[in-house]
Amino acid sequence: MGSVPAALPDGDPAPADGALPAPALAGLGGTPLGIYVHVPFCRVRCGYCDFNTYTVPELGLHGASIDTYAEAALAELDLAARVLGPEAPPVSTVFVGGGTPTILRSADLVRIVSGIRQRFGLLPDAEVTTEANPDSVTPESLVELAAGGFTRVSLGMQSAVPHVLRTLERTHDPANVTRAVAAARAAGLQVSLDLIYGTPGESVEDWRHSLDAAIDLAPDHVSAYALVVEDGTKLAARVRRGDLPAPDDDDEADKYEIADEALTATGFGWYEVSNWARSRDAWCRHNMGYWTGANWWGVGPGAHSHVGGVRWWNVKHPNAYAARLASGRSPAQARETLDDEQRYDERVLLGSRVVDGLPVEQLCERGRQAVAGLVADGLVQGAPVARAGRLVLTRRGRLLADTVVHRLLAP
Incomplete structure (x- = not known):
């Protein structure tokens, strides 16, 4: 990883x-x-x-x-x-x-x-x-x-x-x-x-x-x-x-x-x-x-970083990377600032993949409405939703994690 x-x-x-x-x-x-x-x-x-x-x-x-x-x-x-x-x-x-x-x-x-x-x-x-x-x-x-x-x-x-x-x-x-x-x-x-x-x-x-x-x-x-x-x-x-x-x-x-x-x-x-x-x-x-949305700084050619909703990535080639640093410049090639919708989508995409699960209360209304169907289809465990309000994948849900995310984010 x-x-x-x-x-x-x-x-x-x-x-x-x-x-x-x-x-x-x-x-x-x-x-x-x-x-x-x-x-x-x-x-x-x-x-x-x-x-x-x-x-x-x-x-x-x-x-x-x-x-x-x-x-x-x-x-x-x-x-x-x-x-x-x-x-x-x-x-x-x-x-x-x-x-x-x-x-x-x-x-x-x-x-x-x-x-x-x-x-x-x-x-x-x-x-x-x-x-x-x-x-x-x-x-x-x-x-x-x-x-x-x-x-x-x-x-x-x-x-x-x-x-x-x-x-x-x-x-x-x-x-x-x-x-x-x-x-x-x-x-x-x-x-x-x-x-x-x-x-x-x-x-x-x-x-x-x-x-x-x-x-x-x-x-x-x-x-x-x-x-x-x-x-x-x-x-x-x-x-x-x-x-x-x-x-x-x-x-x-x-x-x-x-x-x-x-x-x-x-x-x-x-x-x-x-x-x-x-x-x-x-x-x-x-x-x-x-x-889980922490901050990290990526050092090295092509490395990606994320701090406070700003994401950037360094130039790819090691020689270009070294030359920029030697001249006192940042090696960053480009960056993007994530808007609220992008940050929400990433929170759902990544948070749904971990065993601690995604808090259902963090989902928007359309996402919350999708949870019952995901449980019924055997993609999300029912007990964590009922007991702790958390969305945790079943083994079948892990195999179909992209489908789960699509349904949570679907308009």
């Missing part, structure tokens, strides 16, 4: 100094603040990936590089501290995503976290996560990350089946997942595993094997996402040529239900449509900030 798509939206011009309008800053001190750091480097680009990432040969020799990236990130943190000012609260969550963040030296990742602490402060119980490929960490690097303030590592397992990994063009050895989890545990880090289901050629038995392998590693948290074939990727080209079949919606729905059954039976509970954890303490609090 947290990675940056390659395509950026259109928007209004962003000021060169990054300044935000006064209304956006008005409630800053009373709202949790997260920092997302996008590390846009990979050794190899996976065939299914459309995130804003680059291999070293694609970047050339000028501008951003693996060796200089920490300096550029610290420069954007300086800008963030100036823009948010002294009213900014201590940071409650940090999430370093990519790309492959652990392609950077551990010392550089620790420098970035130290830079956040120096500029904003970190809450004593701050959650500090890095994504990692299983073959990009060592026992030594994980100990260094834990000593430097990281509390959690999210490992891109994706599958335990070699032929599925080959189709995804994932290069890690499945055995490295076991070693990485053991090393993270020894370092005192919480562990999350990311899985993908619906890869062309993946059987139900393959998916069950991957789930069993993940559960046997006893992680604190599991994310499971349906494969989406994104335009412009190598996987999309292979599907278009007929070399691989497109993912099947019914197959993906079956695999979601299998995942929910297997995870629930072994002590995990869903807390967002695609995320399960062993306890509430193991929820990804950074992502909960996205889903």
